[in-house]
Amino acid sequence: MEKEIKTVRLREIAATFFMIGATGFGGGMAIVALIERRCVHDKGWLGQNEFMHGLAFGQILGPFSLNTSTFVGYYLRGTPGGLVAAASFIAPSFLMVSALSLLYFRFHELPELKSALLGSNPVVIALIVVAGIGMARRKAARLEAATVAVIAFAASTLFGTSALTVLVIAGCWGLWKGWRTGRLG
Amino acid sequence: MVGMLKLAWVFLKIGVIFFGGGYVLIPLLHRILVDQMQWLTLKEFLDGVALSQLTPGPLAMLATFAGYKGAGLLGALVATVCIFLPGTALMLFISSRYERFRRIEAVNHFLDGILPAVVGLVFAAAFNLGRTSLTSARDFILLGAGFALLQFTAIAPMAVILGAAVVGLLLHFS
Numbered sequence: 052m053e054k055e056i057k058t059v060r061l062r063e064i065a066a067t068f069f070m071i072g073a074t075g076f077g078g079g080m081a082i083v084a085l086i087e088r089r090c091v092h093d094k095g096w097l098g099q100n101e102f103m104h105g106l107a108f109g110q111i112l113g114p115f116s117l118n119t120s121t122f123v124g125y126y127l128r129g130t131p132g133g134l135v136a137a138a139s140f141i142a143p144s145f146l147m148v149s150a151l152s153l154l155y156f157r158f159h160e161l162p163e164l165k166s167a168l169l170g171s172n173p174v175v176i177a178l179i180v181v182a183g184i185g186m187a188r189r190k191a192a193r194l195e196a197a198t199v200a201v202i203a204f205a206a207s208t209l210f211g212t213s214a215l216t217v218l219v220i221a222g223c224w225g226l227w228k229g230w231r232t233g234r235l236g
Numbered sequence: 237m238v239g240m241l242k243l244a245w246v247f248l249k250i251g252v253i254f255f256g257g258g259y260v261l262i263p264l265l266h267r268i269l270v271d272q273m274q275w276l277t278l279k280e281f282l283d284g285v286a287l288s289q290l291t292p293g294p295l296a297m298l299a300t301f302a303g304y305k306g307a308g309l310l311g312a313l314v315a316t317v318c319i320f321l322p323g324t325a326l327m328l329f330i331s332s333r334y335e336r337f338r339r340i341e342a343v344n345h346f347l348d349g350i351l352p353a354v355v356g357l358v359f360a361a362a363f364n365l366g367r368t369s370l371t372s373a374r375d376f377i378l379l380g381a382g383f384a385l386l387q388f389t390a391i392a393p394m395a396v397i398l399g400a401a402v403v404g405l406l407l408h409f410s
Contacts, residue, residue, distance in 0.1 A: 121327040129332075175382075207356065207364075
C-alpha cells in the first residue's frame with residue numbers, strides 16, 4: 052500500500068475544486084466525471100481504484116459529488132484537505148444560489164437559464180459516458196467483472212435498487228472471489 | 237426573520253437525515269420547510285428546487301435558498317454549512333478509516349468487488365439522466381458531438397459543457 056504522494060498544497064486543492072464547482076453544471080455524476088479527469092488522469096493525485104472506492108462511499112452517503120470531493124481532499128492532505136476540497140467545491144454554487152436568491156426574492160422571477168441547461172445536459176451525459184468507458188476498460192474488462200457491471204446497471208435502472216444494496220452485494224461477490232482464489236492458490 | 241440558532245438546528249437535523257441522499261430530500265425538505273416551519277410557500281419551494289438545480293452543487297443547495305429567505309446572506313451561509321456538516325464529517329471519518337482498513341485482506345477483496353459495480357452505477361446515472369433529458373434529435377446530436385470532443389480531443393470538459401450551454405442560450409432552446 053505504498054503510495055507516493057508528493058505533498059499537494061492546500062491552495063492547489065482549493066483552486067482545483069473551486070474550478071470543478073464553478074463549471075460542473077449537471078451536478079452529481081457529471082461532477083464525479085470531472086473530478087476523475089482532473090485528479091486521477093491530469094494530475095495523478097490518486098489511483099483509479101482509490102478514486103472509485105471514494106465514489107462508492109460517497110454514493111452510500113447522499114450528495115456524492117460533495118462526498119467524492121471530500122474523499123479526494125482527505126486522501127491528499129487529511130482533514131484540512133477534505134474540508135478545503137468540500138468548501139471550495141460548494142463555494143461557487145453557494146455564490147450562485149445566493150445571487151439568484153437575491154434576484155428571486157426581489158423580483159419574484161427565475162432567470163431564463165433553462166435554455167442553457169437544455170444545451171449542456173446532453174453534453175453532461177456524454178461526459179459521464181466517457182468517464183464510464185474509461186473506468187470499464189480498466190475495471191470491468193474481463194467477462195466476470197463486466198457481468199457484475201451489467202447486473203449493477205440493470206438493477207439500478209430497471210429495478211431502482213439503491214446504490215448501497217448494489218455495492219454491498221458486489222462487495223460480497225468480491226469477498227467470495229477472494230476466498231475462492233485463496234483456497235485454490 | 238428567522239432566528240439563526242433555529243435555522244442552524246433545523247438544517248443540521250436535515251443534514252443528518254440526508255445520508256439517505258438524492259431525491260429522498262425533496263419530500264423531506266418540503267415537509268419541514270413548507271409545512272412545519274412555513275419558511276417557504278409552496279411556489280417558493282418549487283422555484284427554489286429549480287434554482288438549486290441550475291448550479292453544479294447538489295440539490296441540497298436549496299438550503300442556501302431557504303436560509304437566504306429566512307435570514308439573508310448570513311442565514312444562507314449558516315444553512316448551507318449546517319446541511320452539509322454531518323455528511324461531510326461522516327465522509328471524513330470514513331476516509332480516515334479507509335487507508336487503515338485497506339490493509340486487511342478481506343476488506344480489500346470486498347473493495348475490489350465493488351469496482352465493477354461502480355462502473356455499472358456510473359452508466360446507470362448517465363442512463364437515468366438521458367431518459368429524462370434526451371428528447372429530440374437535437375439532444376442526440378449534442379450528445380454525439382460532446383462524446384466525440386470529450387473522448388477524442390484534449391479540450392477541457394469545462395469548456396465543452398459551457399460551450400454547449402452557450403449554444404443552448406444563443407439558439408433559445410426550449
